[in-house]
Amino acid sequence: MKIVVGMSGGVDSSVAALLLKERGYEVIGVFMKNWEELDDSGVCTATEDYDDVRRVCDTIDIPYYTVNFAKEYYDSVFSYFLEEYKKGRTPNPDVLCNREIKFKRFLDYALRVVGGDYLATGHYAQIDFVNEQYRLKRSFDHNKDQTYFLCQLGQKELADVMFPIGHLAKDEVRYLAEKNNLATAKKKDSTGICFIGERNFTRFLSQYLPAQPGQIVDLAGNVKGTHQGLMYYTLGQRKGLGIGGEGTGEPWFVVSKDLEKNELIVVQGETHRALYSKSLEAIEMNWISGYPLAREFKCTAKFRYRQPDQDVLVRVLPDRVYVEFDKPQKAVTPGQIVVLYLDNICLGGGVIDSIEMI
Structure with missing residues (x-):
């Protein structure tokens, strides 16, 4: 063979x-x-x-x-x-x-x-x-x-x-x-996005997409700083915002992006309610078996790699999948992948299209 x-x-x-x-x-x-x-x-x-x-x-x-x-x-x-x-x-x-x-x-x-x-x-x-x-x-x-x-x-x-x-x-x-004396025995594992590797992500992306700096604002619209381009930030991000610990002194986190105003919206404190969601809808869902377990079923899910499994309720809709969380989840991000599991079996996954805040 x-x-x-x-x-x-x-x-x-x-x-x-x-x-x-x-x-x-x-x-x-x-x-x-x-x-x-x-x-x-x-x-x-x-x-x-x-x-x-x-x-x-x-x-x-x-x-x-x-x-x-x-x-x-x-x-x-x-x-x-x-x-x-x-x-x-x-x-x-x-x-x-x-x-x-x-x-x-x-x-x-x-x-x-x-x-x-x-x-x-x-x-x-x-x-x-x-x-x-x-x-x-x-x-x-x-x-x-x-x-x-x-x-x-x-x-x-x-x-x-x-x-x-x-x-x-x-x-x-x-x-x-x-x-067995293989040349790769002690070679470091690759990290980062496949084609970017360990190079500077911001510098790499700026070669292909023009950066459009704008304002960083809180939920009330108060200006807190300047961002280098919305594409460089992801929901739940804490590092690289360049905002001091004013107010409560706690760190700031990204909660959303306003593409029309080119504003990056942030909140203070890692337990802030706006950082958490209670459900998501996913599109382009792929079922490894070719079909879902049922129209509605319980299983576990990951919303990002290496995340511990989270208990969820899944409802299969005609063109998407609705995933309700047993516990509110932090920084679930549109564009990322939700992957479903039943014990050790991977059921499939889809692209997170939208989230429902708590």
């Missing part, structure tokens, strides 16, 4: 390839390039990552190739990212990248062009097959679980995908990499 491994140049995909090779599969490593730009220090990180892929593949003795999806990524993911920021929302491009690039175009490339039987990646997630249905399950290492970012996959994708490290803890993955 031939398995194509999507190799990023990181330790996780390196160990995924290693494990599959040890199991006796015919393994082919493919490095996917999605972004063609230098970082803040003038270095093309994709070149460095590919060099690591080459070293790992040489060590475990598998062939490797590279494929360029930079244009497709720009058209399908980055353009959406910019449009959402223009609307004052905070998108999650990593979820969209998985849906449109990794598990659509890249999956098709792996199966049809390379001739693989499966595509494997280094994601921390698990797949099982129960009652004639594929299920997406949380990884063994809940701290590293990435099902949040995979919530837009469906039965078609899961049938052709493998997650070889989903049953391992991160320290076990690093141990296997070191034990």
Whole structure:
């Protein structure tokens, strides 16, 4: 059986390839390039990552190739990212990248062009097959679980995908990499948005969207400072506002944006009522099974990655999903993704379109 491994140049995909090779599969490593730009220090990180892929593949003795999806990524993911920021929302491009690039175009490339039987990646997630249905399950290492970012996959994708490290803890993955002398064994995990990485976000975004400074105001309309452009701020944000601790002396938080007036609206104190919401409506909802559990059901939800599960009531409407929180939630942000779970099973996810304040 031939398995194509999507190799990023990181330790996780390196160990995924290693494990599959040890199991006796015919393994082919493919490095996917999605972004063609230098970082803040003038270095093309994709070149460095590919060099690591080459070293790992040489060590475990598998062939490797590279494929360029930079244009497709720009058209399908980055353009959406910019449009959402223009609307004052905070998108999650990593979820969209998985849906449109990794598990659509890249999956098709792996199966049809390379001739693989499966595509494997280094994601921390698990797949099982129960009652004639594929299920997406949380990884063994809940701290590293990435099902949040995979919530837009469906039965078609899961049938052709493998997650070889989903049953391992991160320290076990690093141990296997070191034990087998893989060049990525001690490589730092990547952080930040996929195409921005660890570079200065404000500087990066300003290259594509013109900044429009405006006033920072409180709920009463009192001017508290100046913002550099609404796109640079997200709901619940505390840092980088440049507002002193006047009044109660407590920190200030972003609660909303007025696009017409170009005003950033803030409140003082992390327990302020305006920071909390009691429900949301999500659009573009994807059900991994192909359909919801019922028209109304209880489950848990995450409104951002790494957030502890929150108990919710879900009502499925014709063109959207209504999610009511058992407890008020802080800084739920339009444009982000709500992902639903039943115990360890990821049910799917959608884009947060609106929130209802308490």
